[in-house]
Amino acid sequence: MMSLILDGNHAASAIKHKVREAIAESGTQPRLAVVLVGHDPASKIYVRNKAKDCEQCGIDSVTYVLPEDTSEEKLVELIRSLSNDDSVHGILVQLPLPKHINKDHVISAIKPEKDVDGFTKANTMAMLDGKFRFVPCTPGGIIELMRFYKIPIVGRHCVIVGRSDIVGKPMATIALWNNATTTICHSHTRNLGGICKSADILISATGRKNLIKPEFIKPNTTIIDVGMNRDKDGKLCGDCNPEAYERSSAYTPVPGGVGPMTRAMLLLNAVTAAGLKVRLDW
Structure with missing residues (x-):
């Protein structure tokens, strides 16, 4: 069965449309x-x-x-x-x-109240309590991309590779609040391949090309590749070996996957800061 490509441009376009409508109506x-x-x-x-x-x-x-x-x-x-x-x-x-x-x-x-990246200590602490004023743009974009394509999150094992303040840590918090079972891996993690192979949803955000090998992926895994790297020919690539995508049930391409969704979430946070509401009723 062919893997489903999670097209971030398509989902981001739908969000932009809703943002335009909310601004025009207000x-x-x-x-x-x-x-x-x-x-x-x-x-x-x-x-x-x-x-x-x-x-x-x-x-x-x-x-x-x-x-x-x-x-x-x-x-x-x-x-x-x-x-x-x-x-x-x-x-x-x-x-x-x-x-x-x-x-x-x-x-x-x-x-x-103006922190549209969601990086201030006040907004970070609020997120830990499940009070999302502003969702950090990349993790928020990942969640909305999965919702758009009807990728189940509840009860699934979500493995996050990378523990940055911008992606890894907030992604783990948001996944937990969406009732996923969450594991964070990092540079000191032992048996990375074995842990990745237990994932239903694998999110990699390390900036290390080919870190995620094909043998790390079990059937029916969703791969979210946040990495932005260059291959030997100078072309953009993610953290995953291309053959890893072929083993998945769905994956985000690089480029064109997570990047457009990060920018779309910034727009959502900007209109939220202005007191407007946008419903993403996928």
């Missing part, structure tokens, strides 16, 4: 402030794509581009100013930041 235009420090090529592409998404949906996106040598003090000052600006509904600080800037200090300057 008469409120959400405003999102995006802060980029430095000139990292990948970050510039991400910010440009996010601005394009916002324009398509009727969100006013304002980008602040600061030089690489911007001091932490100046950056925090800008964030606090945006937090106190009533015309700004949401704030996003593009990561990574230059090495001389403490990411946690910067994120903590964002008011929780």
Whole structure:
């Protein structure tokens, strides 16, 4: 049986449509402030794509581009100013930041009600309690992608490879709140292949190409590949060996799987910050 391709572009397009409808019906235009420090090529592409998404949906996106040598003090000052600006509904600080800037200090300057990435301590603690003001964009996008394609979550064994604050840890929390049985693996995990082979849903977010081997996958496993790497020919690839996809019942392609859903969830969080509601009744 052919594996089902979980097309993130298709699902993200459906979310964008619902966001446009909610904005049009409300008469409120959400405003999102995006802060980029430095000139990292990948970050510039991400910010440009996010601005394009916002324009398509009727969100006013304002980008602040600061030089690489911007001091932490100046950056925090800008964030606090945006937090106190009533015309700004949401704030996003593009990561990574230059090495001389403490990411946690910067994120903590964002008011929780404007933290559309869901990274502030207040929003992280609320998520642990199951009170989701803003769902972190990548884990939230993964859950909505599975819902869109009717992939069962309740009662299934969800193995997450990678324990980052951006994907792995919040993904585990959200999977638990969706009643999955959750296991986190990391660089010190023993018998990674055996644990992966017990998964009904395998989510890999390590940035290590070919980490997930075909023999790690049992029949009827759903693979969510969050990794973004380059193969020997310079083409984008995920964490999984391509033959691993062939053993699955469903998988996300790289590119075109999780990435578009991450951006779509940012739009959802932006309209939520503006007080609008969007129902994703898949």
